[in-house]
Amino acid sequence: MRARDLAYETSSALLANRARTLLTVLGIVIGIAAVIAMTALIDGVKAQLVGQLGLNMSRTVNITCWPPGNQPLDQDDIEEIGTALASDYEFVTGFTYTSAQASSSTASLEYLNITACEPEYFQAMGYEAARGRLFDAEESAEGDMVVVLGGSTVKNLFGSPDADCVGQTVRIGSSQYTVVGVVNEGFTYDNDTCYMPAETAVTRLIGQGGYSSWQILGFAREGSDMYAVADATEAYLHDRYGIPWPEEDQTSFSSDEGYVYVQTAQALIDQLDATTATFRMLALAVAGISLLVGGIGIMNMMLTNVTERIREIGLRKALGARRGDITGQFLLESVTICIVGGVIGIGVGYGGAWALAAVAGSALGSMMGASGAISPVISASTVAVATGICVGIGVVFGWYPARRAAKMDPVESLRYQ
Structure with a gap:
């Protein structure tokens, strides 16, 4: 049978019982829509978390090193580490924390968290300027009196999160600083934060209040094996500062003996991948139950079609149709139902994913912030899998009715009333 004739017979058979075909298609639509909606929503949540946590910067390595004898690292140590590990990292940068009172022309804060860092810190953390700009290397080296605001600081100092604060001055401690930008940190934190060039903070603030230790961020070279980079970094720090390796079951460490922690964002991404x-x-698994029910509906419809068309089958065989022709015709009807249901189900599922995302985004809005709206992610692989599932269901659940029709005796079929 020619393909054109086969397609015509298939469409005619399905359109002859429109209500039955529609109800059967509906079963597939529900199953595929459930698959698409759930996978798109889960992938959307994952993408949102990856973006907001800065995990898209999978080349970032967080390094904590406390040498023996309670001697914290300083900026010279960080520069030495960056030079020694230059083959693994594009740069190694340090940052530390301090705090101070802050005020603007309209409001004041008793406690402002200050991150003293270099410009490379923003790249390593995946932070971008939401307004204005980030301070540059020249400003950092010169110790300029500039800051970048983050978190809820803009709202609490200037009255609104959308206030035009770029170019204005704020008093931090006893000095005036110019706001050059507002940073997009991903998550919206409740605490008030700002970012200041490390040289400025050391000169103006840290000398007054002290600090615990410099934290270290490394930005690995593109294409690096992040786990190998982390292992090499850990080995170097243990050897360089004479820090003993922990015992197999050791979970706590003494600051007198020293300790090293090296963690990559890639490890967090892998953990997130496993969770999602x-x-x-x-x-x-839940959506598969709907597909199973839809598949059973297809088999039931096809068995009914075979019973109603016994005389037609007998006539086709009497005119020379082979078993393969009969099998192909009924299988194509089954697969067509599934593909039509799958196409509709993909559209319905994506729309449903957006509806679920709106509900989930509203529920998680307090955690994810104004920029945390969830956008469902539907990938080509998901569509390909859904299409494969549709064809598979059509073949699996249509095979028995098709073979039953193909094995009918033409003489007995023509006698059927």
Whole structure:
């Protein structure tokens, strides 16, 4: 049978029982929509978390090193580490924390968290300027009196999170600083934060209040094996500062003996991947039940079609149709139902994912902030899997009715009333 004739016979058979076909298609639509909606929503949540946590900067390595004898690292040590590990990192930068009172022309803060850092810190953390700009290397080296505001600081100092604060001055401690930008940190934190060039903070603030230790961020070279980079970094720090390696079951460390922690963002991404994969499997299992019900509906419809068309089958066989022709015709009807249902289900599922995302985004708004709206992610692989599922269901649940029709005796079929 020619493909054109086969397609015509298939469409005619399905349109002859529109209500039955529509109800059967609906079962597939519900199943595929459930698969698409759940996977798109889970992937959207993952993408949101990756973006807001800065995990898209998978080349970032967080390094904590406390040498023996309670001797914290300083800026010279960080520069030495960056030179020694230059083959693994594009740069190694340090940062530390302090705090001070702050005020503007309209409001004041008793406690402002200050991150003293270099410009490379923003790149390593994946932070970008939401307004204005970030301070540059020249301003950092010169110890200029500039700051970048983050968190809820703009709202609490200037009265509104959208206030035009760029170019205005704020008093931090006993000095005036110019606001050059507002940083997009991803998550909206409740605490008030700002970022200041390290040289400025050391000169103006840290000398007054002291600090515990410099934290270190490394930005690995593109294409690096992050786990190998982390292992090399840890080995170097243990050897350079004479820090003993922990025992197998050791979970706590003494500051007298020293300790080293090296963590990559890639490790966090892998952990997030494993978690979302688990949720995806659970969602697919639930949606699979709907697809199973839809598949049973297809088999029931096709068995009914075979029974209603016994005389037609006998006539086709009497005119020379082979078993393969009969099998192909009924299988194509089954697969067509599934593909039509799948196409509709993909659209319905994506729309449903947006509706679920709006609900989830509203529920998680306090945690994810104004920029934390969830956008469902539907990938080409998801569509390909959904299409494959549709074809598979059509073949699996249509095979038995198709073979039953193909094995009918033409003489007995023509006698059927």
